[in-house]
Amino acid sequence: MRCICFKPWRRSPSPSLKSTVVDELDNSNKDREGSSSPRFREFTLEELNVATDGFSADNIVSEHNEKVPNIVYEGTLDDGKKIAVKRFQKLSWPDASEFVEEAQEVGKCRSEDMVSLIGCCSEGQERLLVADYMPNGTLAKHLFHWEKRPMKWKMRLKVALHTAKALEYCNDMGLDLYHDLNTYRILFDKVGNPRLSCFGLMKCIREGKSYSTNLVFAPPEYLRLGTLVPESSIFSFGTLLLDLMSGKHIPPNHALDLFRGKNYLVLMDSALDGQFSDEDRAELIHLASRCFRREPDERPSIKFLMSALSRLEKRAELWPKLKEENIPPLRLTPLGEACSRVDLSGIHELLEKLGYGEDDVSVTNEFSFQMWTGDLQENTDYKKHGDAAFRAKDFETAIEFYTEFMSGAPVVSPTVLIRRCLCYLMSDMFSEALSEAMQAQVVSPECSTALYLQAACLLKLGMEAKAKEALQQGSALEAV
Structure with a gap:
């Protein structure tokens, strides 16, 4: 059974990296080292003993204790190459062949977003991994233990995006379960680029058994069943x-x-004030909350996270300029205001007053012909019953009648779609409601009400940036 370690003890004795190296990294820098790593090989214990000065305590670069017993040392090979050597405690990995086989699989990974595993050693009871050395410390140090100034918003997004890319690469390599993902598993190379440690691709074994250092941070499936899945x-x-x-x-x-x-x-670092928009903050919070869903299959895919983080990173580049612009406040109708507050009762009252509005003429003409032929009398009754249920705030019944009506209607009524959208909102079916509002906009592109309802749905889904865009578009339509 594979294991997971969620919160290692903190220690940051390694040389300090100035915040400017991390925060002001030139994005065009090509020195990513991924392709320059040597091929994977097996080292002798003597080679690694010499490289680490006899595994000297002065060369330890990671925290270790009874719960985190495996130690990482800084070392230097004969050719001058700097390495990181992870030494497992005695009795870890009792099966030497299993250890070497798994290390060889991990050693095939070569990505600019990951630290490369360049070798291993298995002699007697010794089990060691050898990786490229990252000279500029861990994310934990720069995020939690900064000395001069905190890490900037743009760099934090960069770290998240590159970590997502590294996990996607691991999936492509058939290594779909990364152990012990935390801020100590992300390191910075010599030019300040974030890299995901390769050590997290190896199982954590203690006396042949899996273990976890802090169950508070363990996924629900681990607490329930003691096992992990890729979605963990x-x-x-x-x-x-x-x-x-x-x-x-x-x-x-x-x-x-x-x-x-x-x-x-509490959720947002006060040191980041002014570096992001409210919408970007809300979107990142929404992404994190989706990752914490109890059922593994309800969590977002890594591809989805990559796409969302890429958009956030691009918007972070534009934010300083947008912040300086003097953008006038939105001028919203009462309906727009109600949607911006997600005042569902207010929206219901206003929709009742608006009636069927502009789509009355075309829908009535079409129905007149169909009723003359006698084909759709029953269908129009569905609409009347739906309207009655809508007025009575019996939203489940309204959904049923509107659905029956829409299935046989000769033309699509935007107002029926909008009313069914509100019925879904009232029933906490937010995704279905958004779909209705979007369909209403397709049917009637000049309908500001559809855009306002979209904003209310998006706010319910926690997508504040998208909701603001919908409110702006609805306001612009009304201005025309």
Whole structure:
């Protein structure tokens, strides 16, 4: 059974990396070292003993204790190459052939977003891994233990995106379960680029058994069944996003309470004030909350996370300019205001007053012909019953009658779609509601009501940036 370690003890004795190296990295830098790593090979214990000065305590670069017993040393090979050597405790990996076989598989990975595993050693009871040395420390040090200034928002997004890319690469290589994903598993190379440690692709074994250092950060399936699945890595990625946005190590259960309460003061690092828009903050929080879903198959895929983080990174580049622009406040109608507040009762009252509006003429003409032929009398009754249920706030019944009506209607009524959208909102079916509002916009592109309803749906789904765009478009339509 594979294991997971969620919160190693902190120690940061390695040389300090100035914040400017991490924060002001030139994105055009091509020196990524991934292709320059030597091919995987087996080292002798003597080679590694010499490289680490006899495994000297002065060369230890990782925290270790009874719960985190495996130690990482800095070393130098005969050719001058700097390496990191992970030495497992005695009795770890009792099967030497299994250890070497798994290390060889991990050693095939060569990505600019990952630290390369360049070798291993298995002699007697000794089990060691050898990787490229990352001279500029861990994400934990720069995120939690910064000395001069905190890590900037753009760099935090860069770390998240590159970590997602590394996990996607691992999936492509058939290594779909990354163990112990946390801020200590992300390191910075000599030019300040973030790299995901290759050590997390190896199982954590102690006396032949899996173990976890902190169950507070373990995914629900591990607590229920004692096992992990590939989607467990997504849960751990959520904890990483939470660390990046907060600058603190908040347990997932506590974070979910903060999400529900919209307690942004605790969720967001105060050192980031002014570096992002409210919409980008909301979107990142929404991504993290989705990663924490109880059922593994309900969590987002790593491809989805990559796409969302890529958009956030691009918007972060534009934010300073947008912040300086003097954007006038939105001028919204009462319906637009109600949708911006997600005041569902107010929306219902206003839709009742608006009636069927502009789509009355075309729909009535079409129905007149169909009723003259006697084909759709029953269908129009469905609409009347739906309207009656809508007025009575019996939204489940309204959905049923509107659905029957739409299945046989000769033309699509935008107002019926909008009313069914609100019925779905009232029934906490937010994705279905958004689909209705979007369909209403397709049927009637000049319908500002459809855009306003989209905004309400998006706000319910936690997508504040998209909701603001919909409100702006609805306001612009009304201005015309």
